[in-house]
Amino acid sequence: MKLRPVRRADIEAAATLLAEGFPVHARDTWLESLRRLFAHVEARNEDAVGYIASAGGADIGIGLAFACRRSAFTAEPHDVVNLAAFYLRPGHEWLTPLFLRRMMTRPDVEYLDITASDSMRALNRRIGFADRTAGSVVVPTPLAALTPAAGIRLLPLEKAAGLLSPEHHALLEAHGHLDAMPLVISRTGRHEPLILVGVRRKRVPGARVILARDRALLATAIGPIARYLLRRGLMFLEFDSPAPAPITGSLFVTRAAPVQSTWMAENDAIDHTFSELMFIPPPRRR
Amino acid sequence: MSEFASARIRRMILDTLAERRIPAPGEHDGLFTSGLLDSLAATEVLVALETEHGIDLTDADFDISAIDTLDGIERLVSARAMPIASGSAA
Numbered sequence: 182m183k184l185r186p187v188r189r190a191d192i193e194a195a196a197t198l199l200a201e202g203f204p205v206h207a208r209d210t211w212l213e214s215l216r217r218l219f220a221h222v223e224a225r226n227e228d229a230v231g232y233i234a235s236a237g238g239a240d241i242g243i244g245l246a247f248a249c250r251r252s253a254f255t256a257e258p259h260d261v262v263n264l265a266a267f268y269l270r271p272g273h274e275w276l277t278p279l280f281l282r283r284m285m286t287r288p289d290v291e292y293l294d295i296t297a298s299d300s301m302r303a304l305n306r307r308i309g310f311a312d313r314t315a316g317s318v319v320v321p322t323p324l325a326a327l328t329p330a331a332g333i334r335l336l337p338l339e340k341a342a343g344l345l346s347p348e349h350h351a352l353l354e355a356h357g358h359l360d361a362m363p364l365v366i367s368r369t370g371r372h373e374p375l376i377l378v379g380v381r382r383k384r385v386p387g388a389r390v391i392l393a394r395d396r397a398l399l400a401t402a403i404g405p406i407a408r409y410l411l412r413r414g415l416m417f418l419e420f421d422s423p424a425p426a427p428i429t430g431s432l433f434v435t436r437a438a439p440v441q442s443t444w445m446a447e448n449d450a451i452d453h454t455f456s457e458l459m460f461i462p463p464p465r466r467r
Numbered sequence: 468m469s470e471f472a473s474a475r476i477r478r479m480i481l482d483t484l485a486e487r488r489i490p491a492p493g494e495h496d497g498l499f500t501s502g503l504l505d506s507l508a509a510t511e512v513l514v515a516l517e518t519e520h521g522i523d524l525t526d527a528d529f530d531i532s533a534i535d536t537l538d539g540i541e542r543l544v545s546a547r548a549m550p551i552a553s554g555s556a557a
Binding site for chain 1: 499500504505506507508509510511513514517524525527529531
């Protein structure tokens with residue numbers, strides 16, 4: 182088995198493999214996701230978004246791997262490599278661990294898998310990943326919208342000039358360009374960044390947390406967040422969590438893929454900035 | 468004491484197959500390409516090769532097909548266990 186980086190010249194071959202492995206998205210959708218990913222990595226002066234595996238002169242599989250610099254809530258900024266959309270053609274599945282092992286060669290970075298299938302989760306755990314969450318907290322916004330604001334305001338980024346650090350502001354602005362919702366939680370003179378992205382559950386539109394200082398802050402600010410989402414027709418908020426959240430009416434859905442990482446969590450922050458959640462549309466959950 | 472350099476990996480494979488009520492394969496029968504064992508079992512073999520025998524899986528020259536048979540695994544581990552020929556520096 183040989184691996185070659187997925188570069189711009191490989192975009193057609195990559196889209197074919199991805200559409201074959203993940204038919205939940207059409208080939209054109211994968212092409213668009215790949216273009217967005219290339220724009221992201223090229224801004225980092227990198228040129229590849231993953232690897233294509235071949236054997237006997239034929240392509241047999243693909244795995245996306247793309248890095249970002251995480252600094253929003255970490256003591257030391259570090260690179261995180263998101264592994265995603267891993268697929269090997271039938272008959273070649275047993276090569277998965279070697280493929281993964283060869284993708285994970287940098288000891289200085291955190292490897293992350295947010296959407297692993299059941300079988301991939303078990304395999305990941307054997308090669309150095311650990312589950313960092315146990316499920317998703319799902320908060321129906323119609324009920325949560327009745328929660329008092331407690332002096333908290335939720336501001337769209339364009340109305341929060343100068344409230345955040347330049348780094349946080351730039352991070353939110355970049356995610357606004359990726360169709361996310363860049364927001365600022367404002368409370369008694371403190372301002373915290375919040376990024377949400379649109380998702381669907383059982384065809385119901387909602388939002389998932391991409392960036393938040395911690396889950397306690399989400400619980401505290403749930404009233405304003407729910408009202409913001411409800412005004413936009415978004416019926417729930419979801420965020421990954423190691424445990425159920427103390428939010429009235431919330432559910433804890435454990436069948437969701439846990440966040441798996443090769444590094445210990447430094448704190449309770451949620452940071453999926455520049456992850457696959459920003460580049461690949463989620464499958465429609467039934 | 469087992470005559471096999473890969474005794475522990477061999478035992479692991481045979482135990483996994485026995486748990487699944489699959490008869491022990493021959494030395495040259497495919498383990499993974501035949502579908503007898505899955506990617507999780509391949510993971511166990513590769514982790515053992517790396518951690519117990521120091522085989523570098525990230526080496527592009529590592530030939531994964533070697534682990535598809537009991538004989539191949541034995542050859543791989545035996546070759547690794549062989550002392551490196553010493554020679555004097557020029």
